Amino acid sequence: MRAKTISYYFILFCLLVVNIRAQNLSEQLNYADSLFNSENYFDAITEYKRLLFFDRSEQYKYHADFNIGLSYKSGGKYDEAIKYFGLSELSAKIDSQKINSRLQIIRVNILRRTTNNAFAMLDELQNDFPEQVDSNTVTYWRGWAYIMVDDWENASLMFDKIDSEHPLKKLADEVEDNKYSVTFATLISYILPGSGQIYTGNYLSGFLSLGWNVLWGYLTIHAFITDRVLEGILIGGLLWARFYRGNFKNAEKFAIEKNIEISNKAYRYLKNNYKGIKP
Amino acid sequence: MDKPILQQWNSRYLILILLFAVSQISAQRVSYDLFSPHNRKIFGDRLFCEKDYLRAIDEYNAVLNHMPNDILQYKIGLSYFFMGRYFDAERNYKKLFKSPFLSEEAKLEYYRSVFYFGDYSGFREKINTKENFPLAYSNELSRLKAYSYLMDDSTLPPESEMLSKFDDTDKKSIIEFYSWKQDPPYKSPMKAAIMSAIIPGLGKVYAGEIGDGITAFLFTGLFTYLAVDKFQRDQTTSAWLFTALAAFFYGGNVYGSAAAVQNYNASLLNSTSIVKLSYT
Numbered sequence: 001m002r003a004k005t006i007s008y009y010f011i012l013f014c015l016l017v018v019n020i021r022a023q024n025l026s027e028q029l030n031y032a033d034s035l036f037n038s039e040n041y042f043d044a045i046t047e048y049k050r051l052l053f054f055d056r057s058e059q060y061k062y063h064a065d066f067n068i069g070l071s072y073k074s075g076g077k078y079d080e081a082i083k084y085f086g087l088s089e090l091s092a093k094i095d096s097q098k099i100n101s102r103l104q105i106i107r108v109n110i111l112r113r114t115t116n117n118a119f120a121m122l123d124e125l126q127n128d129f130p131e132q133v134d135s136n137t138v139t140y141w142r143g144w145a146y147i148m149v150d151d152w153e154n155a156s157l158m159f160d161k162i163d164s165e166h167p168l169k170k171l172a173d174e175v176e177d178n179k180y181s182v183t184f185a186t187l188i189s190y191i192l193p194g195s196g197q198i199y200t201g202n203y204l205s206g207f208l209s210l211g212w213n214v215l216w217g218y219l220t221i222h223a224f225i226t227d228r229v230l231e232g233i234l235i236g237g238l239l240w241a242r243f244y245r246g247n248f249k250n251a252e253k254f255a256i257e258k259n260i261e262i263s264n265k266a267y268r269y270l271k272n273n274y275k276g277i278k279p
Numbered sequence: 280m281d282k283p284i285l286q287q288w289n290s291r292y293l294i295l296i297l298l299f300a301v302s303q304i305s306a307q308r309v310s311y312d313l314f315s316p317h318n319r320k321i322f323g324d325r326l327f328c329e330k331d332y333l334r335a336i337d338e339y340n341a342v343l344n345h346m347p348n349d350i351l352q353y354k355i356g357l358s359y360f361f362m363g364r365y366f367d368a369e370r371n372y373k374k375l376f377k378s379p380f381l382s383e384e385a386k387l388e389y390y391r392s393v394f395y396f397g398d399y400s401g402f403r404e405k406i407n408t409k410e411n412f413p414l415a416y417s418n419e420l421s422r423l424k425a426y427s428y429l430m431d432d433s434t435l436p437p438e439s440e441m442l443s444k445f446d447d448t449d450k451k452s453i454i455e456f457y458s459w460k461q462d463p464p465y466k467s468p469m470k471a472a473i474m475s476a477i478i479p480g481l482g483k484v485y486a487g488e489i490g491d492g493i494t495a496f497l498f499t500g501l502f503t504y505l506a507v508d509k510f511q512r513d514q515t516t517s518a519w520l521f522t523a524l525a526a527f528f529y530g531g532n533v534y535g536s537a538a539a540v541q542n543y544n545a546s547l548l549n550s551t552s553i554v555k556l557s558y559t
Contacts, residue, residue: 024311024312024313028313045334046334046337049322049326049331049334050313050322053321053322053325054313054318054322231505234501234502234505238498239524
């Protein structure tokens with residue numbers, strides 16, 4: 001009877017051994033999660049790494065790797081983020097975890113503008129999980145990839161596939177409508193010097209350019225008419241040609257600068273005001 | 280009679296096993312503490328191997344709060360060094376100058392940190408005064424001292440004295456640096472400007488921009504010729520226009536020549552620095 005009691009206590013203590021180790025890791029996970037939730041990402045990464053180091057059975061590996069990836073992503077360390085999302089995908093046990101990891105890798109690729117990788121991975125995701133991954137999700141992230149490379153036309157097409165009234169489609173259309181045509185600005189400058197700059201709103205530069213071209217053009221033609229050929233060649237070749245070239249180069253430059261301003265305004269809106277899911 | 284004795288022995292045996300199990304559990308309970316000094320040390324070593332130096336430093340410092348450990352102090356110094364925080368590395372190595380095992384190594388790394396910090400004259404002064412000098416590594420420090428002369432603008436020692444510190448494999452590169460340092464092939468911006476003032480474009484040719492030099496010469500010459508020609512024909516308006524253009528190109532040519540030489544010297548300095556850095 002006494003031996004039986006001692007045996008029971010012995011088994012109880014053995015069970016305690018297992019539980020103590022598991023409890024420590026569980027406490028460590030809770031601690032790391034609390035740091036992550038309070039946006040203390042540097043310390044969160046340290047504590048998740050500590051958890052990974054001591055978690056011999058790798059029961060928390062997916063969760064820790066995934067959250068390390070999120071922490072690095074929040075800190076703008078995209079290469080490290082991709083590395084840990086990749087590790088989390090390898091240790092994922094179910095399809096939803098794999099899909100989550102891949103989507104995060106895609107989103108980080110969008111953020112760092114390696115959009116070729118993002119597009120390739122979106123195709124791969126759709127092929128590998130055709131039933132689990134919603135096509136709208138893939139289209140949504142394709143749209144974002146186009147936004148990040150300043151291709152608002154294709155971005156609009158993507159969001160249109162999801163919903164013709166999608167707020168990002170409207171934004172893309174607005175940006176595309178507001179942008180200046182660089183080709184048009186250059187072309188009209190060839191025909192009428194200064195007009196390209198006036199088209200982009202740079203009136204002073206446009207009129208000055210027109211003035212210089214008229215002046216040198218008049219002097220060149222006048223020189224030829226009065227048989228001062230050398231002078232005509234010099235003025236035409238060195239001065240008129242320089243100002244004519246400068247005119248359409250300026251028109252091109254101003255159009256590009258204006259377009260950058262328009263895009264940046266849209267990016268600021270997306271960063272500060274857009275409430276939907278962002279990369 | 281035997282059965283009760285047997286039962287007694289079974290009970291005692293079980294109690295002993297139980298006591299043994301409890302002692303093991305207690306020991307394991309300590310090692311399950313992830314923040315124990317031992318566990319922090321091994322985790323820190325892992326971070327160090329992964330080159331996560333900032334986190335490794337935190338772990339090692341936490342261990343050092345419990346007990347002194349010269350190796351960990353040394354590794355903290357190494358971590359700061361690898362992160363490029365040479366001043367912090369120096370501060371850590373100083374703590375090991377009296378270490379019974381790592382004193383010489385710490386002194387060597389201390390001097391290396393001073394060198395990499397960029398204070399070359401301070402570095403040489405410390406070596407000359409033999410301040411905390413690691414005798415076991417005097418050859419390494421002699422070479423580093425010789426090399427420091429190539430890194431700043433101080434007066435070079437005699438070539439033979441410089442080269443004596445290096446073995447044959449390194450001598451060729453050192454001679455090359457030494458010659459360059461002694462007589463750098465820099466050009467004078469003032470000279471370029473004066474040359475262009477006398478003959479437009481000549482300063483540009485001196486700076487190595489031959490095409491630009493010829494262009495400057497032609498432009499300035501042609502506009503000057505046209506200006507003179509217009510004045511001779513009493514075409515005052517055109518004459519002044521071409522005079523202004525000639526003056527503009529002449530001034531641009533003088534300024535451009537000086538700027539071209541400055542760019543040339545800067546590119547020379549840049550390529551020298553890159554070579555020096557790759558050598559160290």
